[in-house]
Amino acid sequence: MLSFKDSLREKAAWLRGGRTLQAGLIAGALLSGTGLATPSFAEEKVVTAVMHSGLRVIDPVITTAHIVRNHAYMIYDVLVAVDETFKPQPQMASWEISEDKKTYTFTLRDGLKFHDGAPVTSADAVASLKRWGVKDSGGQLIFDVTESLEPKDDKVFVWTLKEPYAPLIDTIAKMSALPPFIMPAAVAATPATESITSFIGSGPFKFVEAEYQPGVSVTYVKNEDYVPRSEPASWMAGGKVVNVDKVKWVTMPDSQTTINALLSGEVDYMEQVPVDLLPILEGSDDVVAEVRDPLGYQTIGRMNFLYPPFDNVKVRKAALMALSQEDVLGTLIGNPDYYKVCGAVFGCGTPLEDEAGAETLINGGDLEGAKKALAESGYDGTPVVLMQPTDVPTISAQPIVAAQALREAGFNVDMQAMDWQTLVGRRASQAKPAEGGWNLFFTNWGVPEINTPLINPMLNGRGNDAWFGWPTDEKLEALRKDFIAAETADDQATVAKQIQAHALDVVNYIPLGQYLSPQARTTKLVDMIGSPVPVFWNLKKED
Amino acid sequence: MLGYILKRLLAVVPVIVFVAIFVFLLLRLTPGDPAAIIAGDAATPAQLEKIRASLGLSEPILVQFATWIGHLVRGDLGISLISNIPVTELIGQRIWPTINIALLTICLSVLIAVPMGVIAAWKHRTWADYAVMTFSVLGFSVPVFVIGYIFIQVFSIQLRWLPVQGYTAPGDDFGKFLSRAILPCLTLATIYVALIARMTRASMLEVLGEDFIRTARAKGVGETLVLFRHALRNAAVPILTIIGTGFALLISGVVVTESVFNIPGIGRLTVDAILARDYPVIQAMILLTSAIYVFINLMIDVAYSLIDPRIRY
Numbered sequence: 014m015l016s017f018k019d020s021l022r023e024k025a026a027w028l029r030g031g032r033t034l035q036a037g038l039i040a041g042a043l044l045s046g047t048g049l050a051t052p053s054f055a056e057e058k059v060v061t062a063v064m065h066s067g068l069r070v071i072d073p074v075i076t077t078a079h080i081v082r083n084h085a086y087m088i089y090d091v092l093v094a095v096d097e098t099f100k101p102q103p104q105m106a107s108w109e110i111s112e113d114k115k116t117y118t119f120t121l122r123d124g125l126k127f128h129d130g131a132p133v134t135s136a137d138a139v140a141s142l143k144r145w146g147v148k149d150s151g152g153q154l155i156f157d158v159t160e161s162l163e164p165k166d167d168k169v170f171v172w173t174l175k176e177p178y179a180p181l182i183d184t185i186a187k188m189s190a191l192p193p194f195i196m197p198a199a200v201a202a203t204p205a206t207e208s209i210t211s212f213i214g215s216g217p218f219k220f221v222e223a224e225y226q227p228g229v230s231v232t233y234v235k236n237e238d239y240v241p242r243s244e245p246a247s248w249m250a251g252g253k254v255v256n257v258d259k260v261k262w263v264t265m266p267d268s269q270t271t272i273n274a275l276l277s278g279e280v281d282y283m284e285q286v287p288v289d290l291l292p293i294l295e296g297s298d299d300v301v302a303e304v305r306d307p308l309g310y311q312t313i314g315r316m317n318f319l320y321p322p323f324d325n326v327k328v329r330k331a332a333l334m335a336l337s338q339e340d341v342l343g344t345l346i347g348n349p350d351y352y353k354v355c356g357a358v359f360g361c362g363t364p365l366e367d368e369a370g371a372e373t374l375i376n377g378g379d380l381e382g383a384k385k386a387l388a389e390s391g392y393d394g395t396p397v398v399l400m401q402p403t404d405v406p407t408i409s410a411q412p413i414v415a416a417q418a419l420r421e422a423g424f425n426v427d428m429q430a431m432d433w434q435t436l437v438g439r440r441a442s443q444a445k446p447a448e449g450g451w452n453l454f455f456t457n458w459g460v461p462e463i464n465t466p467l468i469n470p471m472l473n474g475r476g477n478d479a480w481f482g483w484p485t486d487e488k489l490e491a492l493r494k495d496f497i498a499a500e501t502a503d504d505q506a507t508v509a510k511q512i513q514a515h516a517l518d519v520v521n522y523i524p525l526g527q528y529l530s531p532q533a534r535t536t537k538l539v540d541m542i543g544s545p546v547p548v549f550w551n552l553k554k555e556d
Numbered sequence: 557m558l559g560y561i562l563k564r565l566l567a568v569v570p571v572i573v574f575v576a577i578f579v580f581l582l583l584r585l586t587p588g589d590p591a592a593i594i595a596g597d598a599a600t601p602a603q604l605e606k607i608r609a610s611l612g613l614s615e616p617i618l619v620q621f622a623t624w625i626g627h628l629v630r631g632d633l634g635i636s637l638i639s640n641i642p643v644t645e646l647i648g649q650r651i652w653p654t655i656n657i658a659l660l661t662i663c664l665s666v667l668i669a670v671p672m673g674v675i676a677a678w679k680h681r682t683w684a685d686y687a688v689m690t691f692s693v694l695g696f697s698v699p700v701f702v703i704g705y706i707f708i709q710v711f712s713i714q715l716r717w718l719p720v721q722g723y724t725a726p727g728d729d730f731g732k733f734l735s736r737a738i739l740p741c742l743t744l745a746t747i748y749v750a751l752i753a754r755m756t757r758a759s760m761l762e763v764l765g766e767d768f769i770r771t772a773r774a775k776g777v778g779e780t781l782v783l784f785r786h787a788l789r790n791a792a793v794p795i796l797t798i799i800g801t802g803f804a805l806l807i808s809g810v811v812v813t814e815s816v817f818n819i820p821g822i823g824r825l826t827v828d829a830i831l832a833r834d835y836p837v838i839q840a841m842i843l844l845t846s847a848i849y850v851f852i853n854l855m856i857d858v859a860y861s862l863i864d865p866r867i868r869y
Contacts, residue, residue, distance in 0.1 A: 067828070069639045070594055075607070077596030148603065190598045206606045208640045226649050227639035228828050229820040265721065266815040266824065273708050273720040274818075404831070431587070434831055438589035441601055456597060470598045478600060 058257040058554045060538065062282040063271045064547070067228035067264035071220075072208040074148050077190035079459065086249065086546055087233050087260070088128070089194035089214035092119060092138060093186040094249035097543075099364050099464075101186035102250035104242070105133065105195060105215075114177035114500075115160075121168045124240035127197055128219045135170035139163065140201035142172075142185070145193040147205035151184040151467050152193065154497070179500050180467055187468060188249045188546055189461040217241070217253040217550050218260060233260045233549075246542050246551045253550040256540075260549045275300055275533055281554065283533040284547055287406065288348050294533055302533045304351070305543040308460035309530060311360050312345065312411060314523035315471060317452050318484040320445055322397065322424075327390035329520035332453075334386055335422035336415060337378030338526040345410040345528065352528040358469065358516050360460035361527055364502065365509040370517025371524065383422035396425045398446040400454040402433040411455040411525060440481045454481075460527065461545045466496045466512050471522040484521060557861065564854045568847065575846045579839050580624065584617050588833040590637040611637050624839070633843075634836035636829075643840045646825065653723045654814075654821035656733070658806035661741045665748035666799060672749065673756020673795075674783055677764055688753055695750030704743040704816040711739060721818035740817040744810060748802050755798045759791035766790070792863050800856035807852075808845045 066080045073085035094104040106119040125133035139162055146152035146159075160173040172181070185193050195215060203209045212220045218233035225231050241252035263280070265271040268287050274280040276297055286294065286302055294302045316323035316332070323329050342352040355361035356371020373379040397419060401412035416428045431439070436454060444450040463469040472493070473479040474486025492512045499505040516522070534541065541552040591607040592599070599607075608614045612623065627634055633643035676688035712720040718739055724732035763769065764787050772782050811823035822841065829837035860867045 069828075069832070071639075076594055077598040081596075150598070150600075190596065204610075206603075206610045210640070226820060227636070227641060227646065228825070229649070263722075263818070265818045267818070269705065270708075270721050270816055270818055273713060274722075277712055277716065277720045279720055279722065432831065434589075434593060434833055435587040437592040437597075438587050438833070441589065441592060441604055443601075458597070462598070478602060480598070480600060 057259060059259045059261060060257050060281050060549060060552070060554055061261050061263055061279070062547075062549070063265045063274070063280055063284065064262050065285045068225075068231050068262065069227045070208065071212060071225075073194050074144055074191065074205055075208055077462075079189070082189060082192065083546055084220075084231065084262075085192070085194045085214075086216070086548060087218040088212065088216045088220045089196065090125070090216045090253075091186075091192050091194060091249070092142075093182055094251075095183075095186045095188055096247040096250040098247075101182045102244070102247075104250060106138070108182065114179070115174045117172040117174075117181060118165075119170050119172070122242075125215055126238050127215045128213045128236060128238075129197075130238070131197065132167070133195060133215050134167045134198075135164035136167075137198045137201065138195050139170050140198035141195045142193050144196075144201045144203070144205050145191065149191040149193070150470070150473070151180075151187065152191070154178075154467060155181055155184060177500075178497060180465070180497060180505075183465070184467060187461065189459055190468070192249075215239075217255045229264055231262045233262075234258065241550075246548075248542075248544045249546060249548070253548075255550050256553045257549070272533075275535065278535065281535045281538050282541075284530075286531045286533045288346055288351050288531065291348075291531060299536055300533055301536055302531050304529045304531050305541065305547075306530060306532075306545045307543065308360060308362055308464075308545050309353075309527050310407075310457045311355070311460055311463055311527050312341065312408075312455065312457045312525045313471065314411065314415060314453060314455050314525060315480075315482045316520070316522070317446070317450065317482050319443060320450065320452065322390075322392050322395045323452055325390055325392070326519055327386065328392050331383050331387035331390055331392070331422060332419060332424065333517070333520050333523055334373045334379045335383035335418045335424075336374060336523060336525065337418065338374050338524075339377055340418065341411055341414045342526045342528060344414050345407070351531065352526060355527045356517070356524060358472065358513050358522075358524055359464045359466075359509060363460060363464040365465060365506060365513075367510045367513045369510065369514045374524070375526075378418065380418070380421055387423045392423070394425045396427040396446070396452075398450070398452045399426055399428045400436045400439065400451050401428050401430050402436045403430050405433045407457055408433070408455055412453075415453070415455070443477075443483070455525070459545060466493050466509060472512065472516060474521075482522070484519075486519065486521065488515060489519075489521065557858070561854065561858065564857070568850050571850055572843060572846060575843060576625070576628065576839070577621075579842045580621055581617075583833075583835050583838060584620070586833070589613075590833045590835065593832045594638060613637075624836075633840040636834055636837050638829075638832050638834045638837075643836050646837060647822065647840060647844065650820055650822045650825045652725060653819050654807060654810075654823065656726060657723075657737060657740055657744070657810075657813075657819060657821065658803060660737055661744040661748065661806055662799065662803050664741055665745045665752055665802070668745065669749040669752035670756050670788070670795070672753040674760055674788060676753065676757040677760030677787075678779075678783060680761060680764075685757075688757065692750040692754045695746045696754075698746075699812075700743060700747060700810075701812050701816050703746050704739070704813060707739045707743055708816075723817075723819045723821075736817075740813050740819060743817075744806065744813055748806075751802065752795065752798055756788075756791070756795050759794050760787055763787045763791040789863060793860055793867075796859055796863065797856060800852050800859075804849050804852040807848050 064080055068080050068084050070076045070081050073081050090105050092104060092106040093101045096102050105125055106121050109118045121135060127133060146156040155178055158175050158178050160175050162172045164170045197213055200209050200211045212222060217236055217239045219236050221232040221234055235255045235258050241254045244251040246252055268290055271283050272290055272293055275283055291302055294300050316329055318324055338354045346352040353361060354375045356368035356375045357366045359365040399412055399416055402408050412428060416426045419426050439451055440454055442450050446452050466472050470480040474484050474489035476485035477483055492508060496505060496508045499508050537555045539553050539555060591604045595604055595607050635642055636646055672688050676685040679685050708720055711718045719736050722736050724736055726733040769787055772786050811827050814821045814823045826841045
């Protein structure tokens, strides 16, 4: 009987003749895939970047998502842009203000062209500003006092106000959440509640629609027709000089995979590195981990003003006293190099920074004071429905620390775990907390999104028209009007101090400090500019 | 046979209708709001309501259902609420990586697992059998992401033989496709090899004890023929079932492996859609998955009759 082993041996002998050839073919195929066996021609400079999330929406007016804003900065340009000193600088346009401060005349600079070759005209700018003004809260305030906004000729347009609005230039220069990006007038004619379907900008990169896969990858190629300004790049302002041919954003759901890809040279840049994974990169000579956004994020707690117990300012104050920023940030980030205790509602490191009213928050909390304040508030043990998102690492720790502190102070906390999207749906509900509503949740903001009273979403006291939590606060609204009327930076700072003190006094929201988000890049990428918004102009990729 | 296949295909219709109704209602009863995801963190309630209205989400559920069914019977799966791209286009972008990885994995698994199972049964209670069983237990017990990370660490980071992540279509560059597909396929195959080898061994053990095997050996038939023509063919029905089910599981998406190796397959598409409450995409994916399962089960049933003449429909 022929054994199975013998049978295999016979077949092996038959196959042996072709084995060398097969091995060579397989090795060739594999190596060609890795790039190890093929000669490197390296004419095209491609930067592969892993951003903090996948791009799925590509209309920068319909959403405030950071990834969409970042995408928009690639393909669109803005009229005015803020530099690293927080000052607005001309980008597509320069401007003049009339004596009575009610007429702004903008003049587009030479050489502006859309990606289809059409020149950028003042009609495009006007249509884009009007669409933006429907959606952006700062834009809405300007349009509330707008008499007219019309093109004068192809290069000049005039914005006439019913009354002076000092922060107009600051508002259209802001880098977040919704900067006014300039699109062709025909595209900007799309209602602000509907997504645009044409993606032609005039920015330094062109969007490659054929290669776009929502949530997977997006490709940009250099706009050869773009004429950069002559000034050096500074945050969103200055010359946007593109030194690479192509930038590809790839979505990777797993941070460990991204780090592995960075270490193996398959990826050039990682926008957000989890702090606990940084030690893996520290031993590499080919990768640099660094902080290039000096402002980072503010983490906050927001209460529901419509229902007990947080409709009572004394209870809100007791809750604020119970919390310690150090406890929250230590649990959330861990490494003190990447967080900063900061009680300023406008963020630390900004022109309006002030920490009045946040003394207990930044000094470890006052548990005994909180217990006393809660006892005196008339709190009757009403459960505090605290929403805890379990699927977003940057927001999952705060509710746990806060729940513990509030319980120690005497609150009856009902912490409910859910995914983030359930939370964002539920926080829009004005139902009673026991009937599908809520009392408290936590989130994070990029500091450029909260650094003035006009853009900070929480500092809106217009009741049902305010941000989730819906405070009705006439004094806050009056102070915001004072800020609009303030003509100098010093005057603005004075009003901002009053808003800071008032916001903490009524506990409009609870600022829980700032944290920084480290990034990582291959050492081949050089001259990347630091900025709260990651940008791909100016940088070079070395061979 | 043809009548049987037609009957089975007709039976798909009520299954799909039931799944469609169930999924639609389930999603509408799940908390979450696609408008909130589209609008971002700074949107006010009034802005959210406007977006909801523009997406048709403010309509009564029955109206939404009728609209969706109306489109569905015309073969229109709708448009993604989030990316504003037709669902068929999204699925078209994402299904090929999944199909290619699944095919390669299942081929690899069968090629490795069936001989392993046969050897284990043939060399019952020897070191070869114990080795196969040990591998099966390990392969089935170690989480897939651990296996994936180990492969990446060894073959990509240390040896630098293969890329860490990514996917290239075989039509674009077959070499690149292979180099990028090997590690995820090996990772997935570890589980399926364990599963199929174990099933093959058990099934073969049963058949090898039958009288006709003893008769074949007594007549002097070679051991290879005994094992692979007589025994394996008779043991094939349960093996085929496990291969078919495994293939259906792979086709429906393997989220963890897709995430670890950054493969843009339908598993990630489905999870992303669920997280974003992208109703048309979720509905389409669940319908597609149901259809795949029904179709693969039908294929398995048809294959039974091809390999076992006793089974007739």
